[in-house]
Amino acid sequence: AQSVAQPEDQVNVAEGNPLTVKCTYSVSGNPYLFWYVQYPNRGLQFLLKYITGDNLVKGSYGFEAEFNKSQTSFHLKKPSALVSDSALYFCAVRVNTGGFKTIFGAGTRLFVKA
Amino acid sequence: EAGVVQSPRYKIIEKKQPVAFWCNPISGHNTLYWYRQNLGQGPELLIRYENEEAVDDSQLPKDRFSAERLKGVDSTLKIQPAELGDSAVYLCASSLGQGDSLDTQYFGPGTRLTVL
Numbered sequence: 382a383q384s385v386a387q388p389e390d391q392v393n394v395a396e397g398n399p400l401t402v403k404c405t406y407s408v409s410g411n412p413y414l415f416w417y418v419q420y421p422n423r424g425l426q427f428l429l430k431y432i433t434g435d436n437l438v439k440g441s442y443g444f445e446a447e448f449n450k451s452q453t454s455f456h457l458k459k460p461s462a463l464v465s466d467s468a469l470y471f472c473a474v475r476v477n478t479g480g481f482k483t484i485f486g487a488g489t490r491l492f493v494k495a
Numbered sequence: 496e497a498g499v500v501q502s503p504r505y506k507i508i509e510k511k512q513p514v515a516f517w518c519n520p521i522s523g524h525n526t527l528y529w530y531r532q533n534l535g536q537g538p539e540l541l542i543r544y545e546n547e548e549a550v551d552d553s554q555l556p557k558d559r560f561s562a563e564r565l566k567g568v569d570s571t572l573k574i575q576p577a578e579l580g581d582s583a584v585y586l587c588a589s590s591l592g593q594g595d596s597l598d599t600q601y602f603g604p605g606t607r608l609t610v611l
Binding site: 415417422423424425426427430471473475480481482483485486487488 | 499501504535536537538539540543550551586588598599600601602603604605
């Protein structure tokens with residue numbers, strides 16, 4: 382079955398420190414991977430995506446993600462966390478099931494403390 | 496540019512009552528999605544439209560849920576009758592409709608439904 386997993390329900394990091402939010406996937410064929418962020422009472426906002434090419438993808442708000450094919454991972458990273466980064470982060474994979482469908486992970490809550 | 500608009504933002508109803516949600520996608524976006532997001536989970540696709548056509552409604556509980564996208568722009572999602580388990584956030588999203596891996600979805604703020 383094609384799926385995406387976010388192994389951590391919550392990640393805590395101090396402001397100014399680097400952050401990593403983990404994501405692993407299981408798909409047949411080439412993976413198309415996305416990260417979204419959700420702030421309270423708001424819809425999901427697109428951060429970045431990997432389709433092909435460079436394994437390090439840069440996105441909005443200083444976030445980046447590294448595609449690792451051998452480990453089937455697509456971890457979200459930021460060199461220096463901000464309190465305002467505190468939100469819910471979703472990893473997603475786009476799969477072709479006779480038409481493309483996006484499957485979302487369960488989400489990881491990031492808490493950045495001042 | 497305006498984003499995806501949804502209304503209402505919040506809705507509280509008693510079980511067995513009907514409810515409807517409305518979505519206005521980003522101008523020019525041909526593809527429209529309805530997702531349901533349960534508490535503590537990621538969004539799950541209910542239905543996807545390409546223009547007026549529902550091309551993927553395999554996850555839509557058709558006994559009580561219905562959707563339409565007349566004229567290929569705005570869309571309405573209806574539940575009749577609502578059950579307690581329908582309490583969730585209903586998200587609408589739209590995309591250009593390239594129909595391929597490059598198609599990025601843009602989400603509305605959602606409608607939070609509470610069924611009592």
